[in-house]
Amino acid sequence: MEVTLREAQEQVDEWIRTVGVRYYSELTNLAVLVEEVGEVARLLSRIYGDQSFKPSDEGRDLGEEFADVLFVLICLANQTGVDLTAAFDATMTKKTTRDSERHANNPKLR
Numbered sequence: 001m002e003v004t005l006r007e008a009q010e011q012v013d014e015w016i017r018t019v020g021v022r023y024y025s026e027l028t029n030l031a032v033l034v035e036e037v038g039e040v041a042r043l044l045s046r047i048y049g050d051q052s053f054k055p056s057d058e059g060r061d062l063g064e065e066f067a068d069v070l071f072v073l074i075c076l077a078n079q080t081g082v083d084l085t086a087a088f089d090a091t092m093t094k095k096t097t098r099d100s101e102r103h104a105n106n107p108k109l110r
Contacts, residue, residue, distance in 0.1 A: 005084040012074045023079050033072040040065045 003011065016023055024032065043060050045051045077084050103109055 005088060008070070009074055009078055009084060012071060013078050016075065016078075023075060026076060026079050029072055029076050029079065033069065033076065036065070036068045036072055040069060 023029070039060075040062070043057065043062055043065055046053050046057055047062065074084065076082075077087075
């Protein structure tokens, strides 16, 4: 099932209202977001970095960890009134305009 950002925001809001009872405070969700990003970092450092897996790391799925980050990010967007579709479109326009030649001319990327 493909989901747009707008649909994801609606689905998360519906889940919060029907299952999650209410949104955590914005600052609590920020802490949860940082925690979830840390879990992504931990897994990436074991898959692509030099750290070895611990028994507690076995069976973790990178896609699920990314989705956990996305869920909390969507919660924060919903709580703060951010339309992620509009924000993402604006960011892509900004990056395309600002960086139209920057990366192509970066010798480190060759």
